[in-house]
Amino acid sequence: MKVYVTRPVFDGAIDRLRREFEVELNTEDRILTKQELTAHLRDKDGALTLLTDAIDLELLQSTPRLKVVANFAVGFNNVAVDSATKLGVAVTNTPGVLTETTADFAWTLLMAAARRVVEADKFARAGKFKAWGPKMFLGYDIYGKTLGLVGLGRIGQAVARRAAGFNMRVVFHDPESIPDRIIKELGVTRLPFDELLRVSDFISLHVPLFPETHHLLNDHTFALMKPTCIVINTSRGPVVDEKALVSAVRDGKIAGAGLDVFENEPEIEPELFAMENVILAPHIASASHETRLRMCMMAADNLIAALKGERPPNLVNPEVWDKRRK
Numbered sequence: 001m002k003v004y005v006t007r008p009v010f011d012g013a014i015d016r017l018r019r020e021f022e023v024e025l026n027t028e029d030r031i032l033t034k035q036e037l038t039a040h041l042r043d044k045d046g047a048l049t050l051l052t053d054a055i056d057l058e059l060l061q062s063t064p065r066l067k068v069v070a071n072f073a074v075g076f077n078n079v080a081v082d083s084a085t086k087l088g089v090a091v092t093n094t095p096g097v098l099t100e101t102t103a104d105f106a107w108t109l110l111m112a113a114a115r116r117v118v119e120a121d122k123f124a125r126a127g128k129f130k131a132w133g134p135k136m137f138l139g140y141d142i143y144g145k146t147l148g149l150v151g152l153g154r155i156g157q158a159v160a161r162r163a164a165g166f167n168m169r170v171v172f173h174d175p176e177s178i179p180d181r182i183i184k185e186l187g188v189t190r191l192p193f194d195e196l197l198r199v200s201d202f203i204s205l206h207v208p209l210f211p212e213t214h215h216l217l218n219d220h221t222f223a224l225m226k227p228t229c230i231v232i233n234t235s236r237g238p239v240v241d242e243k244a245l246v247s248a249v250r251d252g253k254i255a256g257a258g259l260d261v262f263e264n265e266p267e268i269e270p271e272l273f274a275m276e277n278v279i280l281a282p283h284i285a286s287a288s289h290e291t292r293l294r295m296c297m298m299a300a301d302n303l304i305a306a307l308k309g310e311r312p313p314n315l316v317n318p319e320v321w322d323k324r325r326k
Contacts, residue, residue, distance in 0.1 A: 001045040001307050006032060006053050009072065010293050013048075013300040020304050021046070038062050046303045051075055057083040068306035072299040074098055075236065076316055077209045084317060088324070091316040092302035096154065097294040098286035103158035105285040106204050106234045109258025112279055113230045114202070115139040119276045140201070140228060140255065142166050148200030150216070151235065152178050152188070156206035160186045171196050197224040202232065209236035217241060222248035229254045234285040237261040242269035249275055260285045 003017055005025045017023045024040065026032060031052045032040070041047055041063040049055060051073045057080050060066065068090040069079055076093050084091050112118055116139045123129060123137070147163050149156045149172040160170050170188040172178075173196045183190065197203065203225070207213045217231065218241040225231075231254060233240050242263045248254045256277035262268050265283065272278050286292060302312040311321050 002043060003046040003048065003303060003307070004040050004044045005048045006037065006040075007050050009048070010296045012293065013296040016297070016300050017048070017303065021307065034059065041066055046070065046307050048072060048299050048303055049078070051078050053078055055079040055084070060084055060087050060089060068092065068303055068312070070299045070303035070306070070312075071316075072295055075208065077236065079316075081317055085319050088320055090306045090312060090320045092299070092306065092312045092314045093316055094295040094298040094302075095314060097298060098291050099154045099158050101288050101291040102155050102234055102285040103162060105260065105281075106155070106159050106206075106232055107162055109232050109234070109260065109279055109281065110202055110204065110230065111142060113232070113256050113258040113277070114142050116277070118279050140230070142168070142202070144168065145201035146171060146199055148172070148191075148196040148203045149188070149206060150174075150193070150196070150203060151206035151208075152176075152182075153206060155234070156204075157182065157186060159204055159206065160188055171199065194221075194224055197221055198226070200229060201226065202230050204232040205235045205239055207235050207239060209238055214238050215241040215244075217244065219244045219247065222253050225254050227252055227255065231257040232259075233257070234260045237263045237265050242272065245269070245278075246271045246275075249278060 002022045005014065005023065007026055008029050014023060014025065034054060037053060038059050043065060045065055046068045047066065048070045049072065055069055055078060060080065060083055066089055069084065070092045071079060072094060074093055074095045076091060079091050081091050116137045120137045143166045146169045149160060149170065152172045152174045156172065163170050171191045172188050173191055173193045216239050222244055240263065245257060246269055249256060258279040260281045261283055268280060272280060286295065298314065302314050305312045315321060
């Protein structure tokens with residue numbers, strides 16, 4: 001069988017795949033065009049893909065041999081899963097392994113934004129620090145404040161656990177049912193979405209990208225927040241309307257933001273570049289040596305299992321496997 005890996009990844013994963021299949025690899029660290037990707041996948045049985053690869057209906061129809069798309073990410077909004085299911089293509093992802101690392105980075109952004117670390121670093125490096133001053137780079141305390149979590153899945157729960165060390169009141173909103181034991185263990189309080197926006201000093205987003213979460217933060221919702229609120233997004237870029245965010249920061253409706261993801265990634269709303277109270281990171285929440293390696297090996301294992309006729313450990317569309325078993 002033949003598989004294609006769409007970007008350079010870790011050697012260990014490539015070696016593991018080569019022990020099982022004929023492997024073709026994109027050795028250029030760039031996103032392939034749709035035409036290039038289609039051409040490479042036309043004679044392949046499986047693909048190890050990234051979030052930057054658009055696996056849509058047209059591509060799937062043009063690659064009839066394709067049996068599995070193993071996404072090197074916890075998200076899979078780059079794959080037309082419904083179309084893949086109808087065409088009998090298994091789709092997998094890499095959940096769980098990046099939970100703690102992403103929670104760490106959400107806190108990195110929160111603390112850096114609250115205490116204006118990036119601004120202060122630039123100031124010091126520019127040789128502008130001449131003397132200590134009582135009003136220089138005043139930020140906001142974190143200890144004892146209210147943290148609002150939009151989404152209380154694995155990553156949201158990990159962020160909540162870290163908040164205990166700051167003696168924070170943690171509130172959350174999640175339309176999904178959260179077991180009482182988890183709510184009790186974390187010491188968190190469920191609130192309606194609008195109320196969470198009104199009471200939170202910090203808001204951290206941990207929701208998947210669905211039609212109902214697209215532009216979840218917009219002109220209306222920003223207007224409900226405290227003027228001292230700081231918004232953190234390590235989920236998916238389109239959850240935040242970036243033009244509305246620009247207006248909210250510019251008009252003082254909120255105090256700032258920390259963003260690891262963007263609405264039209266890798267493009268960023270130009271006005272954000274000039275905003276010192278907005279921290280911009282290039283989608284690196286899971287970028288630790290340990291976590292990215294585990295993600296890559298998990299994607300490889302998913303691909304191997306599917307092509308060997310075994311149910312992949314992290315199957316997004318189980319209906320495909322159910323049909324194959326019949």
